[in-house]
Amino acid sequence: MEWFKMRDFFMTKVTINPGICGLTVTVSAEKEEGKKVRISLDTECEMVMNMGEDVSVLDMKAAFTGHLQNPVYRSAAMHLKHAACPVPAGILKAVEVEVGLCLPKEAIITFSGDE
Secondary structure, three states, rough: OOOHHHHHHHEEEEEOOOOOOOEEEEEEEOOOOOOEEOOOOOOOHHHHHHOOOOOOOOHHHHHHOOOOHHHHHHHHHOOOOOOOOOHHHHHHHHHHHHHOOOOOOOOOOOOOOOO
């Protein structure tokens, strides 16, 4: 329970390495009044930068809103050319942690093959 109290003093930062494009994204999430979270996206990816205005302030409910109605995924549908881009999920993970809905833990996609 102490961890959640400490969250009030820090902002959540998530670094997303989306893969072969090499365009890393740093998501900063900072809790605001009420149930709002201010989002900042630092990246050289023009498509993700274009999402910045759409997702600059999110309601914490976004973490529980389905893909079709989710403001992050709706923005991604308008701006991202790659449906498999992990950035939208990373933004929502940052929101979850920032408002105390989950603990910070890495989410990893691993490719396996015949080695």
